[in-house]
Amino acid sequence: METNLCDIQADSGVSVSSRVSRKERSDDTIVNVNGVHVGGSEIIVIAGPCAVESWEQLFETATNVKSGGAKILRGGAFKPRSSPYSFQGLGEEGLKLLAKIHLETGLPLVTEVMDTRQVELVASYADMLQIGSRNMQNYPLLKEAGMCRKPILLKRGMMSTIEEFLLAAEYILNQGNEQVILCERGIRTFETSTRNTLDLSAIPMLKSLTHLPVIVDPSHGTGLRWMVPAMAKAALAAGADGLIMEVHYKPEEALCDGHQSLSPDEFARLMIDLQKIARAVGREIYLPAHCCI
Ligand code: PEP
Numbered sequence: 098m099e100t101n102l103c104d105i106q107a108d109s110g111v112s113v114s115s116r117v118s119r120k121e122r123s124d125d126t127i128v129n130v131n132g133v134h135v136g137g138s139e140i141i142v143i144a145g146p147c148a149v150e151s152w153e154q155l156f157e158t159a160t161n162v163k164s165g166g167a168k169i170l171r172g173g174a175f176k177p178r179s180s181p182y183s184f185q186g187l188g189e190e191g192l193k194l195l196a197k198i199h200l201e202t203g204l205p206l207v208t209e210v211m212d213t214r215q216v217e218l219v220a221s222y223a224d225m226l227q228i229g230s231r232n233m234q235n236y237p238l239l240k241e242a243g244m245c246r247k248p249i250l251l252k253r254g255m256m257s258t259i260e261e262f263l264l265a266a267e268y269i270l271n272q273g274n275e276q277v278i279l280c281e282r283g284i285r286t287f288e289t290s291t292r293n294t295l296d297l298s299a300i301p302m303l304k305s306l307t308h309l310p311v312i313v314d315p316s317h318g319t320g321l322r323w324m325v326p327a328m329a330k331a332a333l334a335a336g337a338d339g340l341i342m343e344v345h346y347k348p349e350e351a352l353c354d355g356h357q358s359l360s361p362d363e364f365a366r367l368m369i370d371l372q373k374i375a376r377a378v379g380r381e382i383y384l385p386a387h388c389c390i
């Protein structure tokens with residue numbers, strides 16, 4: 098353990114530093130994403146394509162996820178791809194399409210920022226900045242995000258412990274930005290049948306250690322479309338405050354992560370099941386009236 102950490106211990110024996118700790122603040126932090134509150138009794142579902150590809154793709158996907166009950170739209174303009182030859186995202190053009198769809202649908206936007214030099218630009222379009230798994234330990238980026246006044250969606254590093262995850266969040270809070278949502282998105286293990294191993298035990302652990310909201314990404318957590326509904330339901334049963342899921346209007350034509358993206362119909366059906374799980378655990382998902390037949 099580092100000497101600059103407070104000796105705050107959870108039941109697990111994991112020590113976490115102070116600002117993110119529940120010992121520092123026992124009440125749950127509610128993160129306000131342009132009017133949508135994450136961390137309260139309402140379960141918030143974020144949905145949209147992995148990457149913004151075109152106006153048609155964004156429009157068709159966004160209007161469908163809204164009608165299915167999503168409260169925040171996701172979509173990457175700057176994409177961290179394993180191969181430099183893969184689609185890298187539309188960049189600022191993608192941000193402009195996101196701004197346009199926000200006007201059209203009213204859905205708040207979350208999109209990824211990969212570089213300190215992009216923080217100002219991305220923050221001028223997005224309602225929440227995503228720091229992806231690969232950048233969870235990019236400390237200059239965490240500090241820059243901490244200086245910006247937009248909420249931050251921080252994804253767990255694929256090789257990171259819960260303590261490292263919380264310390265990454267601590268970097269952001271330390272700069273004065275307390276609007277941070279943590280996202281469990283799977284970790285690398287010896288298992289190869291799924292893209293990652295979705296660590297659902299991280300949900301109760303994080304909820305006990307920190308006051309920050311915790312959401313789950315079953316799309317990257319499994320890499321398999323057919324497995325997303327089961328893991329989404331399990332995440333809510335385990336106490337997650339929300340979900341982020343990839344949806345594409347034509348998953349088979351997606352330029353990025355199509356195999357793990359739900360179709361709009363699959364998403365709409367899943368939302369109805371998720372509402373039942375939410376109620377069973379004393380939470381609520383508010384769906385548009387046309388869904389509740
Ligand atoms: C994403 O959300 O599209 C993404 C790249 O996720 P992660 O950083 O968790 O891999």
Ligand code: MN
Pocket residue numbers: 147148317343353354
């Ligand atoms: Mn993706």
